[in-house]
Amino acid sequence: MVVNVTLDRVTKRFGSVVAVRDVSIRVGRGELVVILGPSGCGKTTTLRMIAGLERPDGGRIFFDDLDVTDVPANKRDVAMVFQSYAIWPHMTVYDNIALPLKLRKIREDEIKRRVREAAELLKIDHLLNRHPHQLSGGERQRVAVARAIAFSPKVLLMDEPLSNLDALLRLHARAEIKRLQRKLNMTTVYVTHDQIEAMVLADRIVVMNKGVVQQVGPPDEVYNKPANIFVAEFIGTPPMNLFKAKVEDEALVAGDLKLEIPEHSSKVFESLRGKTVVVGIRPEHIHLDEKLTDLDSVQLEGTIELVENLGSEEVVHVRVGDVLLKAKHPGRLATREGLVKMYINIRNLHVFDPEEGIRVM
Amino acid sequence: MARGFTKSILSYLVAISIVVWILAPILLSLLSAFIRVEYYYGGSSIIPLSPQAYTLDNIRLLLILGAHSALIRSFQVGVIVVILSVILGIPAGYALGRFILRGGGTVKLIILSFRLIPVALITVPIAKLLLTVGLYDSVVGLALVHTALALPFVILITANIFASIPKDLEEAGLVFGMSRFQVLLRITAPLALPGITASALFAFLISWNEVFAASVLTLTERTLPAFVISALGGGTRGVAPDPFKFAAILFLVLPAILIMAYIRRYLIVMWGATR
Numbered sequence: 001m002v003v004n005v006t007l008d009r010v011t012k013r014f015g016s017v018v019a020v021r022d023v024s025i026r027v028g029r030g031e032l033v034v035i036l037g038p039s040g041c042g043k044t045t046t047l048r049m050i051a052g053l054e055r056p057d058g059g060r061i062f063f064d065d066l067d068v069t070d071v072p073a074n075k076r077d078v079a080m081v082f083q084s085y086a087i088w089p090h091m092t093v094y095d096n097i098a099l100p101l102k103l104r105k106i107r108e109d110e111i112k113r114r115v116r117e118a119a120e121l122l123k124i125d126h127l128l129n130r131h132p133h134q135l136s137g138g139e140r141q142r143v144a145v146a147r148a149i150a151f152s153p154k155v156l157l158m159d160e161p162l163s164n165l166d167a168l169l170r171l172h173a174r175a176e177i178k179r180l181q182r183k184l185n186m187t188t189v190y191v192t193h194d195q196i197e198a199m200v201l202a203d204r205i206v207v208m209n210k211g212v213v214q215q216v217g218p219p220d221e222v223y224n225k226p227a228n229i230f231v232a233e234f235i236g237t238p239p240m241n242l243f244k245a246k247v248e249d250e251a252l253v254a255g256d257l258k259l260e261i262p263e264h265s266s267k268v269f270e271s272l273r274g275k276t277v278v279v280g281i282r283p284e285h286i287h288l289d290e291k292l293t294d295l296d297s298v299q300l301e302g303t304i305e306l307v308e309n310l311g312s313e314e315v316v317h318v319r320v321g322d323v324l325l326k327a328k329h330p331g332r333l334a335t336r337e338g339l340v341k342m343y344i345n346i347r348n349l350h351v352f353d354p355e356e357g358i359r360v361m
Numbered sequence: 362m363a364r365g366f367t368k369s370i371l372s373y374l375v376a377i378s379i380v381v382w383i384l385a386p387i388l389l390s391l392l393s394a395f396i397r398v399e400y401y402y403g404g405s406s407i408i409p410l411s412p413q414a415y416t417l418d419n420i421r422l423l424l425i426l427g428a429h430s431a432l433i434r435s436f437q438v439g440v441i442v443v444i445l446s447v448i449l450g451i452p453a454g455y456a457l458g459r460f461i462l463r464g465g466g467t468v469k470l471i472i473l474s475f476r477l478i479p480v481a482l483i484t485v486p487i488a489k490l491l492l493t494v495g496l497y498d499s500v501v502g503l504a505l506v507h508t509a510l511a512l513p514f515v516i517l518i519t520a521n522i523f524a525s526i527p528k529d530l531e532e533a534g535l536v537f538g539m540s541r542f543q544v545l546l547r548i549t550a551p552l553a554l555p556g557i558t559a560s561a562l563f564a565f566l567i568s569w570n571e572v573f574a575a576s577v578l579t580l581t582e583r584t585l586p587a588f589v590i591s592a593l594g595g596g597t598r599g600v601a602p603d604p605f606k607f608a609a610i611l612f613l614v615l616p617a618i619l620i621m622a623y624i625r626r627y628l629i630v631m632w633g634a635t636r
Binding site: 052053076077082083090099 | 527529530532533534535536537538539540543547548551552
């Protein structure tokens with residue numbers, strides 16, 4: 001039976017290094033939570049503490065109301081898909097999936113049924129008698145997932161399960177994991193450094209950096225309302241344009257770059273007047289050559305430095321004074337060099353405090 | 362295309378020359394073990410062609426001289442060495458290989474540095490020690506000394522074997538419901554076993570080939586190499602006919618070759634080349 005998982009102010013130190021600091025997360029029953037962050041941010045350590053492979057130095061971990069902080073890994077009834085898959089090389093695929101069930105003293109015919117079921121679900125039923133060294137990377141990954149699913153754990157943990165697959169296979173496996181998790185309704189904690197993977201899979205994303213939780217929320221919220229500069233930069237490709245600007249009476253000013261504040265929205269900036277802020281704008285919110293008639297839209301002019309053709313769209317680098325802006329443009333841009341006009345809806349701006357990095361607007 | 366062809370021909374030629382260079386003397390001496398003394402010294406060619414030139418008499422003579430019991434003794438010593446060095450070496454190797462110990466690298470170096478002291482230098486003090494405890498000229502006494510010689514290698518080899526087993530495999534065992542002991546039994550041991558067997562055989566070889574300590578520390582209870590030296594070398598002032606010596610070489614070399622053939626594929630892992 002699946003449970004909900006609660007981490008309450010969990011801390012982990014390795015020597016003098018604090019790997020995870022005061023992390024509190026709640027994962028609901030059947031929910032898929034993705035912990036997202038750069039390498040070394042403490043996301044894997046957090047996962048390993050839920051698994052029982054690391055003991056927290058502070059804080060408690062609960063499965064439903066049960067405090068499992070001091071329960072060893074083998075008594076927690078969790079399953080894990082390791083980044084390396086950790087398929088036991090001296091056993092057949094069948095034994096890899098069946099052994100954890102045998103240890104639980106489940107009846108032989110029941111074990112057979114569950115192995116078969118998991119194998120069919122992951123389309124590896126024809127590989128059950130093979131040894132791991134006879135399998136491809138993608139097949140091994142499926143075996144690791146099948147082993148975890150057949151275990152019917154209280155919590156399913158996944159540690160970058162797709163990072164060792166090639167690009168095409170990864171897209172395929174990503175969709176499949178989503179489909180399986182929906183179907184089996186398993187409480188899942190999924191760790192990755194790939195923001196697109198997180199956006200696609202997650203019910204909620206936990207963004208971590210340097211051992212600290214930066215933001216928790218549904219993918220849309222994390223994308224549209226990043227809580228701080230780190231989250232704003234980390235999520236989205238190409239990353240959000242960020243530049244320092246001074247809030248003056250009628251404009252945001254960064255050197256030669258002047259973003260006029262339309263009268264219509266001048267009230268919004270009133271409280272920030274005279275202050276220096278970090279302004280953020282996503283590349284897809286800079287429109288080139290297509291005039292926005294909205295009351296809140298403003299116009300900018302810059303010089304095209306580079307056009308990156310991505311097939312369905314183009315990323316255009318435009319310089320305005322000292323600021324280099326990247327704009328996403330669907331289709332092909334008519335002008336490839338020289339001056340270009342840009343239109344920005346002021347409501348799409350993100351404004352951050354330059355010292356703390358936290359969102360102020 | 363033509364260049365690649367010449368290149369591969371060249372590399373084959375070099376490889377074949379090396380193999381011939383190593384193999385020819387070995388094969389020749391093994392063959393000579395079966396040549397009658399009169400043919401060996403009187404024959405016109407190094408390898409006599411007539412079937413009457415070959416005999417088992419050389420080997421028979423060696424057995425009469427005592428090679429038989431020396432052979433058994435060598436096995437006894439070797440087996441004790443294997444048992445002791447595996448019992449002592451596996452826990453030490455596991456601790457070093459799994460980085461349980463702080464400063465494991467230094468410990469490894471210290472262990473290895475014991476082998477820097479030449480055996481010849483410590484043999485006499487050891488002889489005195491064995492005399493005091495009453496183990497001089499005994500299978501057990503020699504086995505203890507050989508264990509001391511083999512143990513550093515067994516520890517370093519098993520350390521590398523354990524280090525080469527991914528930790529994830531053991532952790533997967535823990536997550537999927539195994540106790541630490543079950544992990545050791547069902548995952549670590551089966552994966553380490555072939556390598557440990559190879560390192561045990563390596564320890565056996567060290568003991569089997571060791572001649573200096575064996576000669577000094579025994580008088581009557583000689584192992585095979587010590588017996589060969591005393592019976593055919595020192596004992597006869599080197600005048601024993603060559604075919605007898607070759608027969609002795611056969612006894613010495615055959616087990617070594619068989620064991621080496623088995624552990625060959627583990628040697629690379631054993632010395633940590635894959636890390």
